[in-house]
Amino acid sequence: MNLYSLRIDDHDVAIAADSTVLQAAQEASIAIPTLCFLEGLSAVAACRMCLVEVSGNDTLLPACITPVQEGMQVHTATPRLQDIRRTLIELLFTEGNHVCGICVANGHCELQNLAVEVGMDHSRLPYRFPDRHVDLSHPLFGMDHNRCVLCTRCVRVCDEVEGAHVWDVGWRGEHCRIIAGLEEPWGAVEACTHCGKCVEVCPTGALFHRGDTTDEKHSDPARLQALMQARQQQRWNP
Amino acid sequence: MSQHLVIGYGNTLRGDDGVGWHIAAALEALALPQLDVTAVHQLTPELAARMANADQVVFVDAHHGTVRQPLALEPLQAGAPPPPFSHQLSPQALLQLSQQLYGRQPQAWQLLIPAQAWAYRHGLSAGATAAMDEAMALLLAWIRREAGHA
Amino acid sequence: MHPESTPRRITIDPVTRIEGHAKITIQLDGSGAVATARFHVTEYRGFERFCEGRPFTEMAAITARICGICPVSHLLAAAKTGDKILGVAIPPAAEHLRRLMNLAQLTQSHALSFFHLSSPDFLLGWNSDPTQRNLFGLIAANPDLARAGIRLRQFGQGVIEALGGRKIHAAWAVPGGVRSPLSPALRDQIRAGLPEAFTIAERGLSLFKQLLDTQLQEELEVFGNFPSLFLGLVGKDGSWEHYGGRRSGGIRVMASDGSLVADGLQEDDVEQFLAEAVEPWSYLKFPYIQALGPQAGSYRVGPLARLNLCDCIGSERADQELQELRQRGGRVVTASFLYHLARLIEILACLEQMEQLLDDPLITATHVRARAGVNCHEAMGVSEAPRGTLFHHYWVDANGLIAKVNLIIATGQNNSAMNRTITQIARHYLADGNLSEAMLNRVEAGIRCFDPCLSCSTHAAGQMPLLVQLIGPDGTLLEERRRG
Ligand code: SF4
Ligand code: SF4
Numbered sequence: 001m002n003l004y005s006l007r008i009d010d011h012d013v014a015i016a017a018d019s020t021v022l023q024a025a026q027e028a029s030i031a032i033p034t035l036c037f038l039e040g041l042s043a044v045a046a047c048r049m050c051l052v053e054v055s056g057n058d059t060l061l062p063a064c065i066t067p068v069q070e071g072m073q074v075h076t077a078t079p080r081l082q083d084i085r086r087t088l089i090e091l092l093f094t095e096g097n098h099v100c101g102i103c104v105a106n107g108h109c110e111l112q113n114l115a116v117e118v119g120m121d122h123s124r125l126p127y128r129f130p131d132r133h134v135d136l137s138h139p140l141f142g143m144d145h146n147r148c149v150l151c152t153r154c155v156r157v158c159d160e161v162e163g164a165h166v167w168d169v170g171w172r173g174e175h176c177r178i179i180a181g182l183e184e185p186w187g188a189v190e191a192c193t194h195c196g197k198c199v200e201v202c203p204t205g206a207l208f209h210r211g212d213t214t215d216e217k218h219s220d221p222a223r224l225q226a227l228m229q230a231r232q233q234q235r236w237n238p
Numbered sequence: 239m240s241q242h243l244v245i246g247y248g249n250t251l252r253g254d255d256g257v258g259w260h261i262a263a264a265l266e267a268l269a270l271p272q273l274d275v276t277a278v279h280q281l282t283p284e285l286a287a288r289m290a291n292a293d294q295v296v297f298v299d300a301h302h303g304t305v306r307q308p309l310a311l312e313p314l315q316a317g318a319p320p321p322p323f324s325h326q327l328s329p330q331a332l333l334q335l336s337q338q339l340y341g342r343q344p345q346a347w348q349l350l351i352p353a354q355a356w357a358y359r360h361g362l363s364a365g366a367t368a369a370m371d372e373a374m375a376l377l378l379a380w381i382r383r384e385a386g387h388a
Numbered sequence: 389m390h391p392e393s394t395p396r397r398i399t400i401d402p403v404t405r406i407e408g409h410a411k412i413t414i415q416l417d418g419s420g421a422v423a424t425a426r427f428h429v430t431e432y433r434g435f436e437r438f439c440e441g442r443p444f445t446e447m448a449a450i451t452a453r454i455c456g457i458c459p460v461s462h463l464l465a466a467a468k469t470g471d472k473i474l475g476v477a478i479p480p481a482a483e484h485l486r487r488l489m490n491l492a493q494l495t496q497s498h499a500l501s502f503f504h505l506s507s508p509d510f511l512l513g514w515n516s517d518p519t520q521r522n523l524f525g526l527i528a529a530n531p532d533l534a535r536a537g538i539r540l541r542q543f544g545q546g547v548i549e550a551l552g553g554r555k556i557h558a559a560w561a562v563p564g565g566v567r568s569p570l571s572p573a574l575r576d577q578i579r580a581g582l583p584e585a586f587t588i589a590e591r592g593l594s595l596f597k598q599l600l601d602t603q604l605q606e607e608l609e610v611f612g613n614f615p616s617l618f619l620g621l622v623g624k625d626g627s628w629e630h631y632g633g634r635r636s637g638g639i640r641v642m643a644s645d646g647s648l649v650a651d652g653l654q655e656d657d658v659e660q661f662l663a664e665a666v667e668p669w670s671y672l673k674f675p676y677i678q679a680l681g682p683q684a685g686s687y688r689v690g691p692l693a694r695l696n697l698c699d700c701i702g703s704e705r706a707d708q709e710l711q712e713l714r715q716r717g718g719r720v721v722t723a724s725f726l727y728h729l730a731r732l733i734e735i736l737a738c739l740e741q742m743e744q745l746l747d748d749p750l751i752t753a754t755h756v757r758a759r760a761g762v763n764c765h766e767a768m769g770v771s772e773a774p775r776g777t778l779f780h781h782y783w784v785d786a787n788g789l790i791a792k793v794n795l796i797i798a799t800g801q802n803n804s805a806m807n808r809t810i811t812q813i814a815r816h817y818l819a820d821g822n823l824s825e826a827m828l829n830r831v832e833a834g835i836r837c838f839d840p841c842l843s844c845s846t847h848a849a850g851q852m853p854l855l856v857q858l859i860g861p862d863g864t865l866l867e868e869r870r871r872g
Binding site: 249250251278279282283284286287326327331334335338339358360 | 435437438450453454455456457459500504523524527528531534535537538541542545
């Protein structure tokens with residue numbers, strides 16, 4: 001196995017050459033905040049939370065898709081990065097309609113947790129109050145676009161793991177949103193197998209079990225990893 | 239150990255009216271030691287009991303009149319009886335209550351946040367969002383100063 | 389009179405509703421006597437904006453934020469409406485727990501009304517300086533009473549937190565039941581608070597009854613004493629009721645002679661039974677019983693209505709007090725001033741019923757929630773809030789998204805009665821066509837009998853001074869006072 005050595009913050013790391021910077025950081029127990037990234041799904045660098053600085057490169061790079069290089073010097077927590085991460089979280093909060101006090105995910109929400117992690121206790125940016133709707137057409141689940149951060153985890157899990165490809169990303173710019181089927185009500189999409197994986201991996205309260213009320217959504221994305229392990233390695237956790 | 243209390247209040251279903259509530263909720267989430275925080279819809283008499291245990295209190299409220307710019311803590315004195323049918327008290331009235339009922343009152347300030355949008359909406363206008371940013375910095379500085387490094 | 393003053397007519401538009409004043413107008417007739425008096429109330433409208441397009445399961449959490457004084461009332465009305473959208477009967481333990489929470493809510497809200505807002509009215513004389521006739525004056529005169537009131541509020545709040553938790557009580561009651569059962573430890577903690585609460589309630593009662601016996605005779609006659617209908621829930625056996633559910637005997641409407649205008653009415657029939665009049669001078673709608681018209685069909689709700697409607701309360705001490713109340717005011721009490729006494733009796737009833745509920749093993753049962761999908765597309769839920777009967781009416785689409793919402797709140801239903809009350813007071817006390825302090829004190833106190841709640845508007849509005857205007861027969865403003 002070909003190994004590269006690199007330096008992340010104050011740590012020297014040696015790691016397989018086909019690794020990403022995010023994996024290298026994890027190897028060195030350096031926490032880089034992530035949102036759209038989920039172990040078991042392809043990495044898409046949609047949310048930009050994991051941006052890092054690399055010495056000699058003016059551009060910030062998303063750690064989840066940046067391959068390691070020999071001798072790389074990575075900085076994960078510079079003031080510039082900290083400010084950018086906070087701003088990104090503010091943008092996510094202000095571009096949707098997040099009323100945590102009545103949200104199903106309140107208290108168990110990855111977006112809320114990230115806000116704490118990056119020290120965003122309030123927004124400095126104005127709220128946009130977009131006009132978005134709720135889709136309750138599915139017999140088991142609901143989708144509240146007001147709380148969607150367009151991480152596309154649902155799109156990927158449905159396509160890559162379940163193989164149903166119910167979800168996709170429609171429209172552009174501020175109109176961008178997750179669509180079911182060909183922009184149909186979710187309940188009308190016959191491809192959906194009702195497996196609930198999208199609900200399980202959704203980091204926010206956007207996807208939820210119907211009938212859930214405030215604070216009641218407890219997702220466990222780690223179950224995806226257990227499932228992947230079972231499938232790929234034929235190893236089942238009891 | 240000295241006790242510091244922040245009481246933020248307002249109606250979060252009426253846009254900027256809830257800015258005081260939002261500020262208190264944000265401070266509460268920081269879980270700072272030595273800081274007691276409460277976010278309430280309106281001021282009711284039992285808060286006087288809580289205030290009687292504090293040395294310093296800041297009331298954070300939305301305000302639609304002229305507000306001192308830049309934002310500043312304004313000292314408050316006990317006084318001001320509640321208006322005739324209101325179920326809520328003013329900060330001044332609460333101070334008076336605390337004194338009359340429990341024999342002590344904290345040193346008190348109010349922080350008024352300019353608010354413009356009182357529509358039926360959950361969330362703050364751009365102006366109130368900016369003011370909230372300024373208010374948070376001011377309150378955190380106050381806590382650092384008064385309570386040592388919190 | 390002040391003919392030289394140049395009056396400015398204040399109209400209530402959505403802006404002044406927020407930034408303007410609470411207002412009372414007193415209209416004189418050609419002979420200089422009071423024709424009518426009106427209390428102009430703000431109302432919570434525009435509220436539908438939060439609900440339309442939202443899942444009906446969120447309604448409890450949303451509506452509980454309307455009011456800082458009685459969130460539990462909206463919570464329960466919303467949950468009951470949600471039960472009906474699901475089409476389920478909730479587990480008996482859930483009903484017990486919801487009852488317990490409503491009893492706590494009634495207790496703490498009544499405590500605020502009696503001990504802090506109204507007691508200055510009867511403990512400090514009418515002619516006293518208005519700057520002294522308030523909570524501070526009360527405390528100066530009787531600090532223990534105000535402290536006791538706070539203790540009672542803390543007790544009620546403690547029960548609500550024991551059930552719903554500190555943070556999440558806004559969503560504790562859900563369609564189909566409640567979110568969490570009550571642990572035996574918390575049950576015992578609630579029970580431990582009861583003796584003190586009883587003592588405070590009894591103390592309030594004996595104080596107030598003594599005042600009624602010695603010095604408040606005129607108030608009984610003049611402060612809104614008139615025949616009218618009363619509306620509210622009763623229990624199956626005609627007993628006092630605050631929640632409905634399995635024990636419900638439906639809605640009862642009673643005339644002041646004790647005859648029943650309606651009984652066993654289901655909330656679903658209410659919208660056919662009631663009509664809502666709209667007046668150009670108020671944003672508040674005036675519900676009345678359709679068949680009888682806006683005048684004869686207007687009714688009172690709230691503590692006094694509930695006590696008038698019931699055949700008995702169903703617990704020993706409260707029933708004794710109910711008997712005394714009826715000796716004092718007749719089988720159907722028409723004196724609005726006795727709303728205060730009714731509140732105290734209800735506090736006692738609440739505490740006794742809490743005691744009964746806590747003794748029932750069912751209260752700690754753990755099956756507290758029924759699950760179902762959307763089975764009805766329109767539903768009306770009802771509960772008794774501290775100020776009176778509260779109706780929530782929702783229409784949902786096939787998937788359970790809210791299409792339309794209508795709330796009928798207690799303060800609106802008492803609107804006509806409040807106006808009749810202050811008209812009666814103004815007629816009696818208007819001397820020489822002038823606004824005197826003694827009269828204004830009484831007019832304010834007349835409104836406080838009903839404990840109207842304005843807190844669902846912005847708190848800025850709640851902090852407004854009261855504006856009282858005296859209007860001549862031709863509509864000119866004769867005099868204006870600003871109070872508070
Ligand atoms: S998804 Fe829900 S809990 Fe998470 S930030 Fe948005 S509103 Fe808050
Ligand atoms: S619905 Fe959830 S998982 Fe899907 S894109 Fe939105 S936030 Fe991500």
